[in-house]
Amino acid sequence: MQSTPLLIADQQETRKYRWVLIGILVVLLGIGFLLRMVDLRDPPLGFNPTRQLRSAIIARGIYYSNQPDDGSLQRQLATTHWKMMERLEPSVLEWLVASTYQLMGAENVWVARIYTTTFWVIGSVALYDLSRRMTSRLGALFGVGYFLFVPFSILASRSFQPDLGMIMLVILTGWALNRWSEVRSWRWAICAGIFGGAAAFVKVIGAFFVGGMAIGVVIYSLGVQIDSQKQEIPKWRLSNLKSGFRNLHVWVMAALMIAPALAYYLLGSGESSSSYLVNWTILSRWRDVLNLSFYMRWMIRVSSLMEPSVVLASFVGTFLVSHRSRALLWGFWGSYFIYGLTFPHHITTHDYYHLPLLVVVSLSLPALVALVSTIVQKRGIFVQVLSVGIAVVAVVYNARIGQSILIGQDFSDHPSYWAEVGEAIPADAKLIGVTQDYGFRLMYYGWRTIQLWPQGAGSNNFSERTGDADYFVVTAKNQLNNELKDYLDASYPVYTQGVGYIVYDLNP
Numbered sequence: 001m002q003s004t005p006l007l008i009a010d011q012q013e014t015r016k017y018r019w020v021l022i023g024i025l026v027v028l029l030g031i032g033f034l035l036r037m038v039d040l041r042d043p044p045l046g047f048n049p050t051r052q053l054r055s056a057i058i059a060r061g062i063y064y065s066n067q068p069d070d071g072s073l074q075r076q077l078a079t080t081h082w083k084m085m086e087r088l089e090p091s092v093l094e095w096l097v098a099s100t101y102q103l104m105g106a107e108n109v110w111v112a113r114i115y116t117t118t119f120w121v122i123g124s125v126a127l128y129d130l131s132r133r134m135t136s137r138l139g140a141l142f143g144v145g146y147f148l149f150v151p152f153s154i155l156a157s158r159s160f161q162p163d164l165g166m167i168m169l170v171i172l173t174g175w176a177l178n179r180w181s182e183v184r185s186w187r188w189a190i191c192a193g194i195f196g197g198a199a200a201f202v203k204v205i206g207a208f209f210v211g212g213m214a215i216g217v218v219i220y221s222l223g224v225q226i227d228s229q230k231q232e233i234p235k236w237r238l239s240n241l242k243s244g245f246r247n248l249h250v251w252v253m254a255a256l257m258i259a260p261a262l263a264y265y266l267l268g269s270g271e272s273s274s275s276y277l278v279n280w281t282i283l284s285r286w287r288d289v290l291n292l293s294f295y296m297r298w299m300i301r302v303s304s305l306m307e308p309s310v311v312l313a314s315f316v317g318t319f320l321v322s323h324r325s326r327a328l329l330w331g332f333w334g335s336y337f338i339y340g341l342t343f344p345h346h347i348t349t350h351d352y353y354h355l356p357l358l359v360v361v362s363l364s365l366p367a368l369v370a371l372v373s374t375i376v377q378k379r380g381i382f383v384q385v386l387s388v389g390i391a392v393v394a395v396v397y398n399a400r401i402g403q404s405i406l407i408g409q410d411f412s413d414h415p416s417y418w419a420e421v422g423e424a425i426p427a428d429a430k431l432i433g434v435t436q437d438y439g440f441r442l443m444y445y446g447w448r449t450i451q452l453w454p455q456g457a458g459s460n461n462f463s464e465r466t467g468d469a470d471y472f473v474v475t476a477k478n479q480l481n482n483e484l485k486d487y488l489d490a491s492y493p494v495y496t497q498g499v500g501y502i503v504y505d506l507n508p
Contacts, residue, residue, distance in 0.1 A: 435452070
């Protein structure tokens with residue numbers, strides 16, 4: 001007696017089975033959302049606190065600036081700190097969070113987690129539909145499971161930073177590009193352009209992945225032959241590509257993708273953008289990419305976030321999809337590599353710079369799952385049940401690790417600690433010192449403005465560097481130069497000190 005297969009590809013699915021898979025998808029999305037609500041009110045310090053506090057400071061500044069000017073010190077400091085933040089990208093998420101503060105009548109930074117988690121879930125839905133069109137519904141479920149439950153994903157996707165909105169829009173762009181390549185309609189051309197333009201606008205690095213996918217899809221789609229019945233003939237020709245580039249869809253998509261970011265980053269924040277390009281990209285760090293150790297550090301960073309074997313296996317999966325799907329995936333993979341070369345410092349030091357890699361791995365894995373499923377369905381019921389069991393265990397295991405990390409990270413005492421540090425210093429004093437996260441913790445929780453002492457600098461030119469500062473604050477003692485500490489102890493009295501901090505009076 002032949003067993004009923006549990007793992008079957010899309011073309012073999014019955015309507016009833018298809019709805020069962022959609023039901024599983026809804027369960028995965030629900031669990032993924034609720035998992036990210038664990039310790040919802042915990043301060044945003046568990047994942048890249050510097051980046052999250054920056055967004056929190058901006059959101060608070062926007063919120064207070066929209067309040068009646070009552071002359072309070074808090075309103076003044078909130079707006080001052082906001083304006084001190086360098087304009088790296090438009091404050092879309094921060095404005096949304098600040099507007100929610102306005103509706104709630106109070107500043108509750110945890111609402112940002114609800115927004116970014118929602119972005120991630122929306123991106124998961126688009127990822128599922130894109131994956132099922134490239135492979136199968138079952139394979140797409142595995143891709144979504146990976147995207148939702150890898151511990152790196154759980155921690156990063158609830159953080160207060162614009163990258164999560166960008167990731168959602170990048171996935172939506174890929175989804176729309178794939179639909180355009182299938183039907184070549186104005187509707188999907190405009191959707192792809194709008195999503196792509198929004199992704200690059202929210203954060204300019206989104207342009208790498210939007211551009212990579214668009215180039216891959218357009219070159220493939222315009223290079224194939226179309227017969228008299230408007231059916232696609234899978235035969236790519238350069239002559240078709242040359243004539244295809246006269247396609248108005250392509251130019252409209254390109255304009256929509258480029259215009260918003262071009263207007264903001266070149267016209268609206270030109271000085272900040274230029275400074276970033278000069279200091280942090282390959283333009284000034286080109287020697288890094290010529291060193292083999294750079295690529296080793298890149299791989300080490302990736303392996304700390306995702307299993308390297310899964311990353312490599314997922315790339316193999318790109319060879320198992322159709323030419324159309326492969327064009328999109330290879331465009332994404334290629335753009336990630338170019339992106340890493342463009343930002344050699346960040347790709348080896350900043351974990352959230354690898355969120356796009358998580359997306360393309362989740363899109364590439366389903367092809368392998370679809371292949372395995374065709375093999376497993378030919379086996380007995382025991383192998384099928386065992387395969388499903390292994391998949392469930394993998395999801396539960398990763399979800400449990402993510403939950404344990406969230407529960408284990410307890411930052412509830414940090415706001416009161418930094419408030420204590422702030423209250424120990426006069427509100428109108430000018431501060432300079434050595435402190436964590438570019439002074440953002442002291443700014444946000446301590447309501448004090450501080451100028452940073454150059455990292456690792458000693459006491460040379462101390463008077464010139466401190467200027468008219470009233471106090472020298474030290475909260476990161478491990479970052480304090482030993483020679484400078486001895487100089488401070490010998491030259492200036494301690495104004496106040498407590499657990500983890502010391503404040504020197506520069507005007508005794």
